[in-house]
Every structure is written in C-alpha cells, then in structure tokens.
Amino acid sequence: MSINWINTLEALLVVALVTILTRSLPFLFLGGRKELPDTVSYLGTVLPAAIMIILVVFCLRNIGLSAYPFGLPELLSVAVVIIVHRTRKNVFLSISAGTGLYMVLTRTLFITAS
C-alpha cells in the first residue's frame, strides 16, 4: 500500500488540533476571567472524584457480562486492586498485583479466542 504523505499529514493535523480543542475548551471559556465563578471552583473540587470513577467504568466498558467469561478476569482483578490498595496503600504494588493477576487469568483460567 502506498502512503500519500500529504493526506496523512492533513489527517494527523486534524486529529491533533481537535484533540487540543477538547482539552482547551474549559480554559478558553473560563481562563480569561479574573475571578472564577463560584460554581466553577466548586466543580473543580467535586468533579474529579466523579470523573475518575466514570473513567474506571470507561476502562471496563468492553467486558462482556452476558457471555463467558462474564467479565470475571476484569472483576476479580479489580477486586484484588481494591483489596491490596486498602491494606497496603502502595499504588505500585496495587497496580502490579491487579495487572499480574489479570494477565495470568486471561492466559490460564479464562482463555478467550481473540
């Protein structure tokens, strides 16, 4: 397949610019104000907690709950991350334990054809 580099460059530019746009929007609308509106600083405090949990669901969105293995590798690994993080409070350890378990489970108990 031959690559048309002008087309590719255009496509890359569009993706880069639109990505920058989505990241800049709140700053474009509110960054110029001297004093941020009350509601915005309130949202700045409370919104991250809501967003992070939505992001977790987003990461897990493609697990199939209705067919084998019913999302079990993901759900078990999530449980391990929560338990390890609760007891040891070490981010690195929690991530390694959860990811390690996930990689083992998807290779041994829950092999899916993919």
Place this chain on the structure above:
Amino acid sequence: MKSFVFAFKQAIPVFFPYLFIGIAFGVLMNEAGYSAGWSFLSGVFIYAGSMQIVMVSLLTTGASLGTIALMTFFVNARHIFYGIAFIDQFRKMGRKYPYMVFTLTDEVYSILCSIDYPDDVDIRKTDFYITLILHLVWILSCLAGALFGQLIPYDLAGIEFSATAFFITVCMNQWQSMDSHLPAITGLISALAFYFILGPSQFILPALAVSVLVLIVMKSRWPDDQQKNRGMEVEAGLTEQAEENSYEY
C-alpha cells in the same frame, strides 16, 4: 531536583499503560505501512492513546477529514471536563500554560487531581515535570512500537489493565481524602445507569454531563462544607502554595 524526583515517582505508575498502549500504536502504524516518523509525530502532537489507535483505522480506510475531525471530537470529548479543576492552577504557569493544557491526558489528569505534595517541593515545577516526563515516555513508546514492536518476544496482552488499576487507586485515594462521597457516588451511578441504557460506546459523555448537572444542583442544596473547609485552611494561614493549589480540600 527534589521536585523532579518527586514528580518522577508520581509518574512511574503510568509508565506501564503508556508503554503498552504506545507500543501497540507503533506496531499498528508499522503494520499499516506508515514509517516510524509518523508514529513519532503522532506521539508528539496528538498525545492521546485511544484516539491514536482509532486514527490508524481512519487512515487505512481513507476517511475524509470531516469524518476524522468528528470522530476525534467524540472520542476525546471527555477531556472537555478535565480542565475545569485546573484553570487557576495552570494559568499561573506562564509560558508553560499552553503546554499544560495540551498535554492533559486521562493519566496526567488523574495524577494531578490526586497528588499530595510534600512541603519541600515546588508545586508548579512538579506538575510540569510530571507532564513532561510522561509526554516523553509516550513519544518513546510510540517510536519503540514502530521500530522494534515486531521484535518483542513476550506477549504483553493484558498489561493495559494497569491503566484501569491505576485509575482505581486514584479513586480510592480521593475517596479517603474527601469529606463527602457524594461526588464519587454521583459519578458511579450515572456511569452505570448510562452504561446499561446506552451501551459501552455511548455512555461516557451523558454520564459526565449529568454528573456535572447533578453536582451543580447539589451545590445549592448542600451547604458547601468542602468550600468552607478550604476557606478555613486558607484563613488558618497555610502557605502560599497550599492556597494556589485549588484541589487541596
């Protein structure tokens, strides 16, 4: 130097997901016939993992620029909600302000909104170092995937779970540091509700938008104890740094 070491430690948990997703992207680009230079440019100027991977299929199917723009907007629209917490923080960063905005990825966002700065580090420098370190790791991962992706002898599939695991630890740290769990519960309920109504590919934007609305409604209903806490801390004469740091509740 202290700030750099601290920043590096904060960034380490994200190295794994970045390496994996970056390498996966580089391999895909390579397989689609694009030389390593394109992977490098994408890493530098796009710096959005899932979107870069979507882009490969857009490139290979020859999608029009309009389609590409629309796709990018919808894949990345969740980022619109990220900046809200950092407007005050970033605009005080002078020349680095635009760079901080352009590099606010899911992972950078999650580090910055849960970080607990010790007294002896410079907050602005730390934020900038974290951002820069992770951007470099991302660029190198994309490049490594394009150049050596085929040579990796191990099957790394599944290591992408490290991103999920990292976000879970951030959620738990936030849960502990906040007086009220209502924001987290709001997010969880709206995410699950829209997930089951709209399905995996449609749920995130309505979930984010409804969470914002619900939280705004709650503000008037519920005496903003968090803001009061912040006000009291400032009154108690904490350091200038703590004042600037709008997400220290």
